[in-house]
Amino acid sequence: MIALFQSMSSYKSRARPARKFNQSSVPRWVPVNKSFIALTKLILRSAAARLGLAQAAVTLRCLNHQGYRHLLLVDDVRDLFIAAAGGAEEFIISTQEANSTPFNGFEAEAALSLPVDYAAVGNAPHRLGYLVVQMAPGVQAGSDLRHELQMVIDEIVRVISRYQSRYRSIHWYGDQCFWVGNSHALRQLDQRIDQLAKRNCPVLIRADKGTGKIIAARRLHDIRCSETAPFIESDCREWEPGSAAAILQSLRSCASGGSLFLRNLDALAPRDLLALRHFCLEWMAATRSGESLSLVFSLSRIDIDPVAVGMGWMIHFVEPLALPSLAERAEDLRDLVQFFIAEFALAGELHLQDDALQLLAKHSFSNHVDGLKSLIKELALRAQGNEITVAQLQPVLAAHSQTCAVE
Template identity: 25%
Template sequence: MNNRSATSPTNRDSLVDIVIVDDEQDFARGLARLVSGRFPEARVEAALSGAEALRLLAARKVQLMITDLRMPEMNGMQLLTEALKLDPDLSMVVLSAYGTIETAVEALHAGAYDFLTKPIEPEQLFRVVAKGLERSRLLTENNRLRQILSQQDSQGELVGEGPAMRTLRQAIGAVAQSDYTVLIRGESGTGKELAARLIHRLGGRADNPFLVVNCPAIPENLLESELFGHVRGAFTGADKAHQGLFAAAHTGTLHLDEIGDISPAVQTKLLRFLQNGEIRPVGSNESQSVDVRVIASTNRDLEASLRDNAFREDLYYRLNVLTLTLPALRERPEDIPLLAGHFLRRSCEEMGLAGKEMDAEVLQWLTARPWPGNVRELQSFIRRLAVFCTGERLDMALVRRVLEGSGQTDRPHRPVHGRPTRPMAYKEAKAEVVHAFTQDYVRNLLTLTRGNVSEAARISGLSRVALQKILARMGEQAATFRSQKGAP
C-alpha cells in the first residue's frame, strides 16, 4: 500500500520517504496511515517483507525505516544489516514485542537508531519518527558540506558557506583588485592572516613576495631594524648591513600582524612610508623608495587606542583606507560542521591516517559551543579528537574522554542553568537542555548505583527499557559504571 500526501510535481522532490516494514498487512498499513497523518510532508509506504523493503530502498532515497524484528524469511536484524549496507546513513527503528527487548538493544548496537515496543503509543511513535527524520536531515547536510569541502582548496581558502563568509569573500575579491592599504580587523583566531594571503593571491602582486611579520613577537628595540633594515655600525652588534622586510617585499605585499602593538617610533616610520613610499634604514641618512602593498591586521580596539594617545591618528587614517572585519566563529555557527570536517580531513592527512567520519551528534555539539578562541580553537580541538580516535568514527564518547583529559566538561556553552548562549528556536533550545540533563542524570545515577540498572530504574522511576535505550544512545554500557566508585 502506498500512503502519500497530496502533492504537485513541483514539490514532490522535497518529500521525505518513510518505509514501514511488517509482515502483518493490517498493522503495517495502519501504522503507515498514522505516521502519514502526523507528518504530511512525508511519503509513507508499507512493505510486507524485508525483500520488498530493500527493493524500495534501492529504488530511491529513504530517510527512515521502521521494521518489525520477527518476520518470516528475512527477520528485522537481517534487514537492518542489509539496509545499512545499501545506505549507511539510513535511520532504522526496530519494533519489538514483550520478551524481545534484549534483541532490540542488540539492534541498537548493530546500527539501529532507536526501537519501539508493542503495543505502540502514538505520541512515542511520533517522537521517534521526528528524531529519526531530524537525524537524517543532519546526515544529509553533513554529506552536502563534505562535497563542498572536497571542492575547496584545503590550504588556501576561507572555509564556510554561510552569509557572513559569502559577504567576506566578495569583499576580499573587491579589495584584491586595488593596491590600497588594507586594515583587517577581528578577534584572535578568526583567520586574519589567511584573509591577507587571499588578498595578495587574488591581486596583481600574486607572483611577487608575500611576507608576514608578527609585530608583538619581535622585541621593540629590534622591530624597527627588522622592518626597515639597518646599516653597518648602526648599533652595538650591527657588524653588517641588514636589508629589512620592506626592502625584501619590494613589488610584493607585507602583512603587518597586530599593528596595534607597535611603538610610537615605529608608527612614525611606518607613517612616512605610507605617505611617501620611502624607508630609511636605522643609522642611515638616506631614504630609499620601495614598492610594497601594506596589509595590516589587529584584534585591538584602535579607536580606544586613539583616545588613549597610544596610536597615531594620522597613521590610523592611512591604514584604514580599506577595512575588512572577520566574523567571530560564534557569529557563523552554520559553518562549524564544514570547518570541523575540513580540519578532521587535514589532521588525518597530516598524521598519515585513513579518513575518519564524525557522528551527527558530535557536529550538533560542536555547533552549540561558543568557541572563544574561534577557528584556531576549533582546529586544535579537532586535532585532539583525531589523535585519540582509535576507530573510524568520532562519537560523543570520544568527545567526553578528550574533554575530561584536558580538565574540561561537556557544558562550557551553557553558562547558567543550562541556558544556551546562541540564538535558537524554543524547541531546539529546550531539546538541547533536556538532552544534556538526561545524559548527566543517567551518568550520575549509574555511578551511584555502580551500574545496577534495576536499582537505577527504581530510584529514577524509569523503566529498565527506557534506561537501556538512553544508554545505547549515549554509546555507554552499564558495565562501564560497575568499576567506578559510587556512593559510600
C-alpha cells in the same frame, strides 16, 4: 649595522622566492571536484529560486589530466600540457541533478546566455564558459535580469578564485592556510576582499586569532599582484624595541613590487609607532611617484581600539577589513570538522554523530578555527571506532573549556 642585523634576526620575515608559475600547471590548482560542483549548484539553485528561473547552468572550459577534470584558467590551447591531455572540453553544472546536456524540457529559443570571463592577475580576461538560463513558465524576464545574472557570474568567479587561492596556498606557500566552507559570512567576505583589492589603499585586518588573518592578507595579495611578486609577512611582536625604522626599510626593499603584511601592530612601542607613521607617509609619496607596494596590517584582537593604542592616525589611512568569527560561520562547522578529521584521523573513515555535532556547535572556542582544529586533533587521537559519540566528545570539550579558562 651590527645592531640592525641583531634586531633583524629576532623577527620572522617570511619572504617567498619570486619564481614564475608554469602556466601549464595553473589549471591543476582548480579541480572540478565534488565540493566545487556542490558550491556552484548552490549558487545556481539560489539564483533560480530568487529570479524565477526554470533552470540554469554554467558551461566551464576544462581539461582532463591523469583522470581528473580541471578548470582551464589559461587561454593557450597550444600549450603542450593541454595537447598531451587531449585538448579542452566543456563541462556543464546545472540546477538539475545530472550535470549533462541537453536539459529536460530545454528550449533554446527561450534561453538567455551570458559569457563567463575569467582574468588572472596580469593577464587579459578570456572566455571560461557561459551562464545559460531559462525563465519559468509565466515568468517575464525583467529589465534588471542581466544585471542580476552578472552578479551570479561574479559569485561563481569568486568561488573559482577562492579555489585557486586554496591550491596556491598548498603549492606556493607550502601550507594549508585557506578558508573551508561556503557560509553567507564567507561569501560576504569574498566580496569585501574583492572590493578592497581593486583600491590602491592599505588595509587593516581586524580579527581575533584563528579567524584567518594570514589568509585574508594572501588573498589581497593574490588579487592585486602578479604571480612573481613577493609576499612578505612580519610579526611586530618579534621586533626589538626601537628597531622599527630599520626593519621597515629592509622589509620595504624585500617587498617592492608585491605586498608587505605587518601583523600585531598593537605590540609596537610608542617610538616604533612613530617610525611606522613616518613609513606610511613615505609610502604615500612613493605611490604617487609610481612605486608599487601593497600594504596590509593587522591587530591582535578585533576589540582593540586603534586610538587607545596610539594609532588614531591610521583610521584615516587604511580601509578596515573585519573577519567573521567561528560563531558567525556556523554553516561551515560540518565542513570544517570533516576537513580536520581528514587531516588528523590516523586510520580509516571517522565522523561525528549528528547529536555530537550539535553539541559541538554550542561550544564557544576561544581561538575560533584554531581552537576547533586542536579539539578535532584530540578527538582523532582518542577515537575508538569510526564514529565520535556525545560520550566521547563531552570529556574533551570539558578539558578544552578548562584549558581556555586557565589561559
